[in-house]
Amino acid sequence: MKVSKFGGTSVASAEQIKKVAAIVQADSSRKFIVVSAPGKRFDADKKVTDLLIELANAAIHKEDVEEKLHNVVNRYKEIAVGLGLDLTICEVIKQDLNSRLCESQSNLELFVDNIKASGEDNNAKLISAYFTSIGMPAVYVNPKIAGLIVNDLPDRAQALPVAYENLSKLQNVSEIIVFPGFFGYTKEGRLRTFDRGGSDITGSILAASVQADLYENFTDVDSVFCANPRVVNSPMEIEEITYREMRELSYAGFSVFHDEALMPVYKRGIPVCIKNTNNPSAPGTRIVAERKANHRPVTGITADSGFSILYVSKYLMNREIGFGRKLLQILEEEYISYEHTPSGLDDISVIMRSHQLTPEKEVRIMKRVVNELHAEDVHFRHEFSMIVIVGEGMNNSTGLAARAATAISRTGANIEMINQGSSEVSLAFGVHKSNENKILQALYSEFFAPVSAR
Amino acid sequence: MKVSKFGGTSVASAEQIKKVAAIVQADSSRKFIVVSAPGKRFDADKKVTDLLIELANAAIHKEDVEEKLHNVVNRYKEIAVGLGLDLTICEVIKQDLNSRLCESQSNLELFVDNIKASGEDNNAKLISAYFTSIGMPAVYVNPKIAGLIVNDLPDRAQALPVAYENLSKLQNVSEIIVFPGFFGYTKEGRLRTFDRGGSDITGSILAASVQADLYENFTDVDSVFCANPRVVNSPMEIEEITYREMRELSYAGFSVFHDEALMPVYKRGIPVCIKNTNNPSAPGTRIVAERKANHRPVTGITADSGFSILYVSKYLMNREIGFGRKLLQILEEEYISYEHTPSGLDDISVIMRSHQLTPEKEVRIMKRVVNELHAEDVHFRHEFSMIVIVGEGMNNSTGLAARAATAISRTGANIEMINQGSSEVSLAFGVHKSNENKILQALYSEFFAPVSAR
Structure with a gap:
C-alpha cells in the first residue's frame, strides 16, 4: 500500500488534477493521497497560498476582503469547472474561508496560519469530490478528526507520537483517502502549520503511521539531479539514494524534498520515490535505507x-x-x-x-x-x-x-x-x-x- | 642585551659548562644566563632531575637516603672537579639538599617539587662560581629574592604580572646574572615548578622582564628541522620561523621548544634564537614575529x-x-x-x-x-x-x-x-x-x- 503526495504544481489546475486521478487509478495500492494547495500554473502565476496570505493581511488591516476572497475562490472555481464538477463545492470553500476570516485575531500568527492552511484543506475537499464524481471511491479526511496531533511550535509544529497511533487507524478505511498536507492540530485543537514544504511532512507522517510500502512524492521533475541544473549543464539523474545522502543534499540547496520530511519514513525504513506527475512512467528517484554499491563514490x-x-x-x-x-x-x-x-x-x-x-x-x-x-x-x-x-x-x-x-x-x-x-x-x-x-x-x-x- | 638559556645537555658536565663559559665570553651582551639541571651526558646516563626524584621518593618512603643523596652530590662534584673548582661548592649543595630533605612532608607534591627544583638551583650556584673562578664577573640570583612570583598551580605555575616588574630591576646589576630555570615562588613564599621544559619558560619570562633584544635558547641541535629527523631522512633546517608557526609545530610532536615558553617573548615581540652549545657558530633557528616571505608555502x-x-x-x-x-x-x-x-x-x-x-x-x-x-x-x-x-x-x-x-x-x-x-x-x-x-x-x-x- 502506498501513500502518494502531490505537490503544488501537480494540483494547480483541472488538467493537472486529471493526471493525478489517472495516476491513482493506475495503481490500486495508492490508497492515501496527500495534496498541497494549488501551485503555480505558469511562471508569473500566483500560488493559492500567496493569495491566501494577501487575504489574511487584508483582513488584519481591516481592508475590504472581497476582491482577495474572490481571487482565492475563483482559482478553485476554475478548477471545478475544468473538472466538470457541480459548483456547490465552491460554495463550501467560500463558506469555509468566511468562517476562518471571522476567527479571533487576538493571535495574528494563528489567524494567518488558519487561513493559509485552508489552501490544502479545501483542495483536498475538491479533489476528493472530483474522484467521487468520476467513480473513484474517495473520502476527504480532516486532520483534526483523524487525530494528527502536533506540538505547539508556531510555523514548525512537530507530530506527537499519539498522532501516529491515531492515523494508523485510517488503514481500515476502504475508500481512497484524500488528506490535506501542511498542518495538524494541537491537543487543545489549535491549528498549527509545519515548516516550509510541510505537505511533504504530512505525507511522511501518514506513510509512517499506516506502515506504507512506499511513500511516493509526486512533483514536476522526473528525478533528483546530482547537481543543480541551473549551474551545471544537464546533470545526471539520481536513480537511488539513501536517506542520509538525501538529507545532506536537501540541507544545502537541494529543494526537491524537505529534510524534516524524511524523519518519519526514515525511522520506519519506508522507501520514498520522487516521481513526476507529468511523466509518471519515468522511474523517478528512490530514497532508501541502503543502496546498491555504485562505481561512483559521489552521489x-x-x-x-x-x-x-x-x-x-x-x-x-x-x-x-x-x-x-x-x-x-x-x-x-x-x-x-x-x-x-x-x-x-x-x-x-x-x-x-x-x-x-x-x-x-x-x-x-x-x-x-x-x-x-x-x-x-x-x-x-x-x-x-x-x-x-x-x-x-x-x-x-x-x-x-x-x-x-x-x-x-x-x-x-x-x-x-x-x-x-x-x-x-x-x-x-x-x-x-x-x-x-x-x-x-x-x-x-x-x-x-x-x-x-x- | 641577551638572555641565554642553556638546556640540560649543555650543562651536563664540566666540558659542556666550559663551552657555555666560552659562549658567554664571546658576546658581552650575554648578560642573563638561565640554566637547567645537569642533563644526560650519554644515552644511558641519568639526568640529575631523575636522581632527585629518586632521592625524594626514598625520603617519602622513609628509606635510607644516603646513597641517593650521594648520587646527586657526586654529579656536581664531578663537574666541580672537572672545572677545577674549590670543593666548598659541593658542601653548599649537600647542605642545601639536606635542608630540603628536612622540610615538611605534609604536602608531598610540594616536598618533591622542592627537591626537584634544587637541580637547577644548585647548578646555577655552581656555574656562577665557575664563571667567577675564571675571572668572569658573575652572580647567582635566587628566584625568590629576585621576585619571580607565580600562581599556585602545582606542576604548572604561571608567572604573575608582578614577577615581570620585579625581574626588570635585574637590568641594573652589572655582573652576569646566573639564574636557575624551572621554578618560582608564590606570594606566600612556596616554591612552585613550571610545566615540563620549565627552564625555557624561566628564560622567556626573564627575557620579557628585562626587554632583551634576543632570547637565545642553547640546546644540542644546530637548528630546528622542518620534519622529524627520526622519520624523514636529513630534513631541511629552518632558518627563520614565526612564533605562530613554532607554536603549531611545538604542539604536535616538535619537542625542541616548549610552547608555553613562547608566550612571554611573543607578547613583547622579543625574537628567539635556538642555537647549539656544541656548535655555536651555526646560525641556528630564529623565531620572530614576522618573517621574510619564502618561496616555500610550508615551513x-x-x-x-x-x-x-x-x-x-x-x-x-x-x-x-x-x-x-x-x-x-x-x-x-x-x-x-x-x-x-x-x-x-x-x-x-x-x-x-x-x-x-x-x-x-x-x-x-x-x-x-x-x-x-x-x-x-x-x-x-x-x-x-x-x-x-x-x-x-x-x-x-x-x-x-x-x-x-x-x-x-x-x-x-x-x-x-x-x-x-x-x-x-x-x-x-x-x-x-x-x-x-x-x-x-x-x-x-x-x-x-x-x-x-x-
Missing part, C-alpha cells in the same frame, strides 16, 4: 550561499578547558545555531547561516567574546558558500578529498574551510560565494562528467 | 600520535540549538580538553588526546550522551595521529590542501579527518597511527624534497 554535489564566519583567536587557547564550550554558549544565548567549528591551536572559527545575524548582534557577540573570553582577535566575515559532496562511505574512499581539492584548485579559487571527519556521507568545503558556481561545475566534471561522456 | 610538518575520536550522531542534530555546546559541557565535566570538532549535518566528532581517557570515563561519557542528548550512535575510536602542516599564510595558498591530500592519497592511506579553516598557519589531517610515518614522508617529499634536490 550528489550541492552548494548553498549565505554563510558567515566568526573568527576568534587567543594565544594558548587550546590550554583552556571550556573555551569552545563558552563560545558556543554565547552564540546559543543569541539564538544562533552553527554549522561547523574548524579550529586551530589558538583559534576557532564558527560557521553559521548569515540570516541569523544583525549588525547589533555581531557587535554584542564580539564584545562578549572579548570581555568574557579575553580573546585577542574577534571578527565576522561574510559572503561564504558551503559546497557539500555527498556519497555513502566516501570517508573510506582513499583520495577522494584529494580529487575534490585538486578540482577546486584548478579553478584558481581558494578553499577557506574543509570539513571532513565526522560524517561518513559528506565532505564540505567553505569557499567565497563568488567562486561557488565555478567550483560546483569543476566538482561535477571531476566526479560525473567522465562517466556521462562515455 | 614545517609535524605529527603526533595518541588521539581518540568520540563520534556522536543523531538525526536532525543540526536543528537542535545547543547540541554541540552540551556535548562539550559533558566532556568539560570529565576534565577533558579537546582538539577539534569536525561535524556533519547529523553527527559530530570530538578529537582529543587519548591520555585523558579511561575505560570507565568513556562508558560514563557515552551513557550521558545517550541519556541526556538522546543520541542514536555514540562511540569512541582510538589510535589516531594528527599530522599538521605549518606555514604562514598557507590558508591563502591556492591548491595547497589539494597537494597535501594528493600526496597522502598516493600512500594509499585514508584521511580520517581534515581540519582547515580557522588557523591561518596550519592544516591538520587526522590519520590512523599506522599510517603516520609514511604520510609524514610523503608530505615532506611533496613540500621540501623537490627544492633540496636541486
